[in-house]
Amino acid sequence: xxxxxxxxxxxxxxxxxxxxxxxxxxxxxxxxxxxxxxxxxxxxxxxxxxxxxxxxxxxxxxxxxxxxxxxxxxxxxxxxxxxxxxxxxxxxxxxxxxxxxxxxxxxxxxxxxxxxxxxxxxxxxxxxxxxxxxxxxxxxxxxxxxxxxxxxxxxxxxxxxxxxxxxxxxxxxxxxxxxxxxxxxxxxxxxxxxxxxxxxxxxxxxxxxxxxxxxxxxxxxx
Numbered sequence: 001x002x003x004x005x006x007x008x009x010x011x012x013x014x015x016x017x018x019x020x021x022x023x024x025x026x027x028x029x030x031x032x033x034x035x036x037x038x039x040x041x042x043x044x045x046x047x048x049x050x051x052x053x054x055x056x057x058x059x060x061x062x063x064x065x066x067x068x069x070x071x072x073x074x075x076x077x078x079x080x081x082x083x084x085x086x087x088x089x090x091x092x093x094x095x096x097x098x099x100x101x102x103x104x105x106x107x108x109x110x111x112x113x114x115x116x117x118x119x120x121x122x123x124x125x126x127x128x129x130x131x132x133x134x135x136x137x138x139x140x141x142x143x144x145x146x147x148x149x150x151x152x153x154x155x156x157x158x159x160x161x162x163x164x165x166x167x168x169x170x171x172x173x174x175x176x177x178x179x180x181x182x183x184x185x186x187x188x189x190x191x192x193x194x195x196x197x198x199x200x201x202x203x204x205x206x207x208x209x210x211x212x213x214x215x216x217x218x219x220x221x222x
Contacts, residue, residue, distance in 0.1 A: 011107055016042060017061045019064075020089065022064060022084060024065060032045075036128065041128070062132060064090070066079070068106075079111065091112060093113070096182065145212075159178065160193075167209040
């Protein structure tokens with residue numbers, strides 16, 4: 001087993017977060033691996049950006065601890081590449097040669113932290129904890145949106161139409177007139193869609209519509 005790309009924690013086979021360390025210095029990789037294992041985190045070590053991609057991180061939760069200066073593509077360019085590939089793991093940069101423009105670029109692109117070597121172990125652990133928490137929030141938000149989309153897809157076309165009118169602020173009587181329906185029929189559709197969407201109130205429904213990007217009837221028709 002090599003030092004460049006390997007699983008260094010028994011927990012890595014579980015579904016918990018993984019810290020992906022990408023650094024071409026084997027001693028740095030091993031030291032970070034030992035640090036993260038000491039607090040029970042799963043760790044995977046890579047010597048280059050290419051090795052990381054070949055490791056197929058997929059949808060594994062966690063974060064990336066990434067050296068700015070790597071063989072081949074730089075850490076900052078790799079950050080851009082990861083985003084283009086749809087890999088949105090939070091990144092903590094580390095460098096022995098960092099400067100303000102580099103750190104600003106990294107943070108603007110969404111990096112969690114930018115640590116200059118040598119850094120305190122606690123600073124790295126704090127940054128990793130923040131990154132893992134950030135990734136957890138992002139995944140929960142994505143799951144919530146996915147569930148909302150499934151609920152919305154379960155609505156009939158008429159219920160979707162009524163929803164757009166309801167969340168536009170129209171009253172039942174106005175919706176009935178706009179759609180050529182009786183007011184009681186609108187009430188039935190409204191009750192059904194509220195139940196299917198799992199909305200406990202109009203405010204809930206409006207928030208759900210905003211999250212889905214569903215607004216006015218005109219927007220719905222596009």
